[in-house]
Amino acid sequence: MEGRLANSWRLTVNDKNFIKTALLSEIRIDGRKPFEYRKISIKFGRQVLASFINVSITEPTFTHLKSMFIGILVRENVCTYIVLIIMVIYREDGSSEVQLGQTRVMGMVTAQLVQPYRDRPKEGILSIFTEFSPMADPSFEPGRPGELAVELGRIVDRGLRESRAVDTESLCILAGKFVWAIRIDLHILDNGGNLVDAANIAALAALLTFRRPECSLGGEDGQEVIVHPPEIREPLPLTVHHLPIAISFGFFSNESILVIDPTHNEEAVMGGRMTTTVNANGDICAIQKSGGEGVPRRVIMQCLQLATSKAASITKQIKDAVRLFSSKIVF
Amino acid sequence: MENKQSSSPASFVDSTVVPGDVVLDLSSMTNQTIKLGGGLRQDCDAISAMKAGTLRFSKPNKYWIESSQKRYVPCVEDTILGIVVDSKADNFLIDIKGPAMGFLPVLAFEGGTRRNIPKFEVGTLLYLRVVKSNFGMNPELSCTDASGKAAEFGPLKDGYMFETSTGLSRKLLSSPACPVLEALGKKLSFEIAVGLNGRVWVNAASPDTIVVVANAIMNSECLSGAQQIIMVDHLLKNIQ
Numbered sequence: 141m142e143g144r145l146a147n148s149w150r151l152t153v154n155d156k157n158f159i160k161t162a163l164l165s166e167i168r169i170d171g172r173k174p175f176e177y178r179k180i181s182i183k184f185g186r187q188v189l190a191s192f193i194n195v196s197i198t199e200p201t202f203t204h205l206k207s208m209f210i211g212i213l214v215r216e217n218v219c220t221y222i223v224l225i226i227m228v229i230y231r232e233d234g235s236s237e238v239q240l241g242q243t244r245v246m247g248m249v250t251a252q253l254v255q256p257y258r259d260r261p262k263e264g265i266l267s268i269f270t271e272f273s274p275m276a277d278p279s280f281e282p283g284r285p286g287e288l289a290v291e292l293g294r295i296v297d298r299g300l301r302e303s304r305a306v307d308t309e310s311l312c313i314l315a316g317k318f319v320w321a322i323r324i325d326l327h328i329l330d331n332g333g334n335l336v337d338a339a340n341i342a343a344l345a346a347l348l349t350f351r352r353p354e355c356s357l358g359g360e361d362g363q364e365v366i367v368h369p370p371e372i373r374e375p376l377p378l379t380v381h382h383l384p385i386a387i388s389f390g391f392f393s394n395e396s397i398l399v400i401d402p403t404h405n406e407e408a409v410m411g412g413r414m415t416t417t418v419n420a421n422g423d424i425c426a427i428q429k430s431g432g433e434g435v436p437r438r439v440i441m442q443c444l445q446l447a448t449s450k451a452a453s454i455t456k457q458i459k460d461a462v463r464l465f466s467s468k469i470v471f
Numbered sequence: 472m473e474n475k476q477s478s479s480p481a482s483f484v485d486s487t488v489v490p491g492d493v494v495l496d497l498s499s500m501t502n503q504t505i506k507l508g509g510g511l512r513q514d515c516d517a518i519s520a521m522k523a524g525t526l527r528f529s530k531p532n533k534y535w536i537e538s539s540q541k542r543y544v545p546c547v548e549d550t551i552l553g554i555v556v557d558s559k560a561d562n563f564l565i566d567i568k569g570p571a572m573g574f575l576p577v578l579a580f581e582g583g584t585r586r587n588i589p590k591f592e593v594g595t596l597l598y599l600r601v602v603k604s605n606f607g608m609n610p611e612l613s614c615t616d617a618s619g620k621a622a623e624f625g626p627l628k629d630g631y632m633f634e635t636s637t638g639l640s641r642k643l644l645s646s647p648a649c650p651v652l653e654a655l656g657k658k659l660s661f662e663i664a665v666g667l668n669g670r671v672w673v674n675a676a677s678p679d680t681i682v683v684v685a686n687a688i689m690n691s692e693c694l695s696g697a698q699q700i701i702m703v704d705h706l707l708k709n710i711q
Contacts (some may be wrong), residue, residue, distance in 0.1 A: 162678035
């Protein structure tokens with residue numbers, strides 16, 4: 141029992157009261173205003189391959205390479221060897237890491253050729269898996285996904301699927317036989333509050349950079365699927381029609397206080413939360429209001445207005461990051 | 472390594488040590504009593520380091536290893552901030568950010584008897600002293616100083632508590648005063664309690680002062696003294 145006590149994270153009475161009283165004068169503990177979002181940073185996966193070559197400095201052919209060397213091996217205080225380090229940096233498609241304040245989420249997209257569902261023979265499959273590691277927060281238990289993990293997966297899934305953000309029909313290769321199954325893995329690396337929004341951004345960023353190998357039909361009867369390796373034919377990006385952005389709000393019981401993007405301290409105090417998924421055009425893709433206090437209609441309308449304006453700026457941020465990543469190889 | 476330290480035993484003070492380094496040799500320092508702090512262990516005559524960090528020495532005879540981490544390893548005579556998790560018949564269970572729960576005996580208060588056991592609700596913040604920290608046992612805490620007086624120990628009312636690394640909390644307690652606290656103290660009035668387990672409690676008259684102080688301290692972790700002063704000046708200009 142003590143082990144479980146030691147693993148749960150707890151808030152002091154002082155902090156609970158302080159968060160509430162500070163909010164009455166519109167102050168949040170990290171110095172934000174109630175309707176201010178935390179800073180988002182989006183990074184993408186890179187693979188670095190380094191190889192080391194030892195060359196003797198006395199060899200005349202290599203002396204002109206001096207401007208290239210990075211490391212020098214010193215032996216007996218005489219520079220006899222140059223170590224050439226050749227670094228090749230590959231872009232790793234379909235992986236992203238999003239940092240929202242202290243929260244960190246990694247997204248990873250992979251694809252597989254599978255048989256489609258019977259009732260939808262012409263549609264590709266999109267599925268989302270979440271992984272809540274105990275390293276992110278000691279209260280996450282390893283193994284079975286908790287309530288929060290399921291809810292997070294469902295919100296991200298609903299935002300993407302119900303709004304038809306990803307074109308699943310273009311993932312079909314041979315109706316009824318072969319379609320691409322896109323799998324999005326979301327790993328929570330650090331819990332600083334508002335995991336849903338961070339996970340959603342990570343999923344979108346990973347989807348935008350993901351490229352699947354090109355396929356064509358061949359063989360004698362034209363029913364054989366040939367998957368072209370990326371070296372032979374350039375892989376294809378997914379068709380993403382729009383970006384459904386999840387924006388979370390926290391409600392505090394007294395005086396009906398509303399905050400956007402709650403931190404984990406605020407999440408422990410607040411009475412209710414609502415996540416709205418909207419896109420930059422102002423379309424509402426999904427709303428999730430689970431448990432807690434009731435919210436009047438007026439407040440929901442206010443949330444939606446706030447969410448729409450935030451979604452526009454976040455969409456721009458994601459697109460800029462993706463453009464920068466795909467336009468050049470950055471060190 | 473062995474030869475170097477035996478020739479000059481004090482040479483390890485204020486230098487970086489790694490686990491396994493023999494930092495002191497007791498055979499060469501007879502007739503001396505020394506006190507060991509966190510991160511050091513004794514094997515017969517050899518005092519060796521158990522974690523990476525800087526070896527510190529304070530006169531007359533105390534040695535410890537200083538490092539910065541998120542988890543606190545309890546050590547006797549440290550002053551810490553703990554959160555009440557549960558109360559049992561004999562002990563309060565206290566969360567001290569360490570590997571095990573701390574035990575606070577219900578009688579470890581000034582003039583504590585069976586009749587006047589204090590009542591703490593779950594989540595109360597306490598300023599405490601570590602009394603015992605033995606291997607395989609839960610650390611024992613106390614709300615009194617060594618002479619049985621309450622001193623400043625006990626529950627902290629109101630204010631805001633935030634978590635830092637153990638290294639930053641040690642820096643805040645160092646003398647001469649940490650530049651960030653000195654710079655803040657010139658302009659603002661606030662109350663602060665720093666626990667060596669990486670918890671800091673701040674109280675002030677208005678919530679915005681608390682928020683400014685808390686954020687300034689959290690930002691100061693990786694800044695030099697001069698940078699800290701610039702950062703504080705910048706923050707204070709923004710709020711005025």
